[in-house]
Amino acid sequence: MAKMYYNQDVNEQALKGQTIAVIGYGSQGHAHAQNLKDSGFKVVVGVRPGKSFDQAKQDGLEVTTVAEAAQAGDVIMILVPDERQTQIYEESIKPHLTAGKSLVFAHGFNVHFNQIVPPKDVDVFLVAPKGPGHLVRRTFEAGAGVPALFAIHQDVSGNAKDTALAYAKGVGAARAGILETTFKEETETDLFGEQAVLCGGVTSLVKAGFETLVEAGYQPELAYFECLHELKLIVDLMYEGGMSGMRYSISDTAQWGDFVSGPRIVDADTKARMKDVLTDIQTGKFAKGWLLENQLNRPEFTAIENAEAEHQIEQVGRELRAMMPFVNEDKKSKEVVTNVSN
Ligand SMILES: NC(=O)C1=CN([C@@H]2O[C@H](COP(=O)(O)OP(=O)(O)OC[C@H]3O[C@@H](n4cnc5c(N)ncnc54)[C@H](OP(=O)(O)O)[C@@H]3O)[C@@H](O)[C@H]2O)C=CC1
Ligand SMILES: CC[C@](O)(C(C)=O)C(=O)O
Ligand SMILES: [Mg+2]
Numbered sequence: 001m002a003k004m005y006y007n008q009d010v011n012e013q014a015l016k017g018q019t020i021a022v023i024g025y026g027s028q029g030h031a032h033a034q035n036l037k038d039s040g041f042k043v044v045v046g047v048r049p050g051k052s053f054d055q056a057k058q059d060g061l062e063v064t065t066v067a068e069a070a071q072a073g074d075v076i077m078i079l080v081p082d083e084r085q086t087q088i089y090e091e092s093i094k095p096h097l098t099a100g101k102s103l104v105f106a107h108g109f110n111v112h113f114n115q116i117v118p119p120k121d122v123d124v125f126l127v128a129p130k131g132p133g134h135l136v137r138r139t140f141e142a143g144a145g146v147p148a149l150f151a152i153h154q155d156v157s158g159n160a161k162d163t164a165l166a167y168a169k170g171v172g173a174a175r176a177g178i179l180e181t182t183f184k185e186e187t188e189t190d191l192f193g194e195q196a197v198l199c200g201g202v203t204s205l206v207k208a209g210f211e212t213l214v215e216a217g218y219q220p221e222l223a224y225f226e227c228l229h230e231l232k233l234i235v236d237l238m239y240e241g242g243m244s245g246m247r248y249s250i251s252d253t254a255q256w257g258d259f260v261s262g263p264r265i266v267d268a269d270t271k272a273r274m275k276d277v278l279t280d281i282q283t284g285k286f287a288k289g290w291l292l293e294n295q296l297n298r299p300e301f302t303a304i305e306n307a308e309a310e311h312q313i314e315q316v317g318r319e320l321r322a323m324m325p326f327v328n329e330d331k332k333s334k335e336v337v338t339n340v341s342n
């Protein structure tokens with residue numbers, strides 16, 4: 001088994017006395033800033049004036065501009081959207097990235113695809129939680145944590161690994177497990193996971209299931225419960241006990257259906273297409289397309305986003321969730337999501 005790092009393996013002294021500048025206060029930014037502060041570290045948030053600036057202030061954090069935070073920070077964590085990082089880095093971070101500081105990422109995209117080339121006299125590493133930022137905060141508050149990867153790109157100080165581990169522990173990841181990787185491995189696997197399985201794969205599967213039932217004349221509300229709402233409950237069981245844990249709880253009839261029909265849905269052709277997706281990631285084709293899409297002000301992204309929001313499963317879901325206040329308990333984090341989506 002790969003070497004895993006847990007609380008007892010990590011000495012947070014590596015970060016004591018250092019100022020951590022968290023640049024961005026969105027999904028990951030608010031979680032890192034608050035968890036690190038609660039872990040006893042000195043944190044300053046750098047963000048432009050606006051809603052997330054106000055939110056960070058309201059959450060009791062020290063907040064300033066990106067440039068001032070970068071100037072103050074010994075460790076500078078970039079948590080603004082990947083597609084905006086290069087410009088923000090060039091304009092507001094690089095001028096303050098003096099020798100001996102640490103430049104940190106939560107995803108290797110811009111370093112791996114050569115969009116950001118850090119100076120040679122700073123430590124460069126990543127700490128990438130394997131979970132959405134709002135859950136990084138929520139699990140931390142509940143006394144648990146989300147696992148994370150770390151990778152060292154440059155180790156000028158000789159302490160980059162200790163600093164990365166201390167940072168990861170500060171956000172709560174050492175409660176769940178920290179694993180060492182490279183920028184290349186983190187970038188390619190993260191992009192693959194979100195495209196083929198976690199986000200792209202799952203939403204396409206759910207929509208296809210919903211549409212199949214509705215087109216066959218079944219009620220949309222029922223199709224929503226069956227294909228989307230219950231998915232969380234099934235995935236919770238997999239999170240707790242793997243596939244066998246989930247299968248223990250479902251009926252034998254469901255388990256037999258799982259065995260005989262699952263491979264008819266996700267088959268060798270699906271896997272071949274997954275390999276194509278991975279190839280596009282590895283060759284940089286996906287990254288190039290995403291960067292160009294942003295340079296063009298996201299015409300295709302916006303068209304798809306609008307069409308998806310109007311899909312029947314979303315309309316039905318909005319109405320059904322309005323009647324389930326317990327599903328929407330975490331209003332606060334949802335407001336942050338809304339605020340940072342553009
Ligand atoms: N989302 C996630 O859970 C995960 C993300 N990551 C990685 O973490 C990094 C951050 O992603 P994520 O948290 O999703 O990012 P978000 O989209 O949530 O970041 C939004 C934040 O960036 C700020 N911001 C946007 N543009 C600017 C700007 N021009 N100047 C200053 N601040 C700006 C926003 O401020 P404003 O309110 O003013 O718009 C807001 O505070 C990425 O590298 C991503 O790949 C890694 C693991 C999981
Ligand atoms: C699964 C999507 C993700 O990679 C994440 C939450 O880990 C992201 O980029 O947001
Ligand atoms: Mg991810």
Ligand SMILES: [Mg+2]
Nearest residue numbers: 107190191194
């Ligand atoms: Mg990702």
